[in-house]
């Protein structure tokens with residue numbers, strides 16, 4: 001077996017192969033600058049909403065090219081705030097792909113809306129604009145596209161479909177910070193975009209999220225929603241020398257803290273280099289799996305920078321010894337933290353019971369789910385650890 005060499009990876013020389021070390025599928029990268037940035041906040045007057053929230057938002061805005069950014073406490077909060085800003089309510093339908101994390105669908109239900117699943121393209125696992133067009137009707141109030149694994153959806157096609165029906169297009173780009181689509185950064189392509197800063201994501205704030213948009217109206221609604229539906233935050237009340245505030249709608253506490261934003265500001269400086277490292281590691285996987293039978297990677301479109309959040313392989317069940325489950329269990333036994341992203345959302349019990357979804361709703365997503373495994377991918381993944389992963393997978397293949 002020939003394993004791929006990665007001569008230009010900085011860590012290569014100092015690596016000590018450790019065959020027992022646990023390799024997670026994803027993890028954060030932190031340096032001394034990040035730690036110092038957080039320590040400075042801990043010594044300051046502001047722990048929660050202070051000056052760093054606006055500074056972090058300005059930095060996200062400048063990275064994405066969006067006119068506005070509103071930071072919140074998680075990617076889930078970002079999606080929920082978007083659904084609230086769009087006024088999703090009982091009787092409204094929202095179209096989304098089933099190949100996503102629970103949060104994308106749950107936030108629709110929290111607003112009383114009905115999730116409608118459109119199947120994915122079998123090669124990219126991105127929502128298929130043709131399937132979206134088939135599901136659109138006069139109850140549709142939004143379409144959520146998920147930039148699965150870090151790759152941008154086919155936004156031109158999705159925008160055309162949404163424009164025909166005058167429906168807003170939302171990007172769940174929780175996997176895709178730092179990615180681009182036809183020369184535009186993710187965050188400035190859809191009408192509203194949600195990002196997550198959970199530790200396995202491109203940058204982290206511990207927990208955290210942000211919404212980007214070009215709409216001032218949506219931004220103001222999201223700013224209210226993250227702060228109980230109150231019309232002014234404490235800084236504005238202090239500036240206006242007033243104790244008074246109005247509750248305009250029943251919002252939530254989805255505020256992000258200055259502690260988190262200090263970390264986010266420091267992490268954003270390293271995003272470009274981390275996306276490059278993720279791409280280099282993914283290309284090495286592509287090269288390796290391109291030479292062996294029984295495993296394929298997902299198709300990479302050539303319309304932008306892939307943020308490479310996840311590296312997902314699809315197994316040929318006839319050529320894999322014992323199939324996906326055995327491969328998964330054996331890799332875990334070898335301390336390789338493989339994962340599966342995702343079981344189609346509508347196959348979960350709540351969605352089956354509440355909405356009556358059944359097997360067969362989205363055949364491409366279901367077929368992919370049966371064959372998929374997510375392999376470790378993060379900026380600090382060493383060459384020797386990546387080789388350990390490749391070797392472990394290839395040992396599971398027949399012949």
Ligand SMILES: Cc1ncc(COP(=O)(O)O)c(C=O)c1O
Pocket residue numbers: 074075076077100101103104146172174175195196197198207208209
């Ligand atoms: C596609 C997708 N959407 C939404 C979320 C929710 O983000 P968070 O964990 O920050 O709430 C995630 C998190 O894993 C995700 O992968």
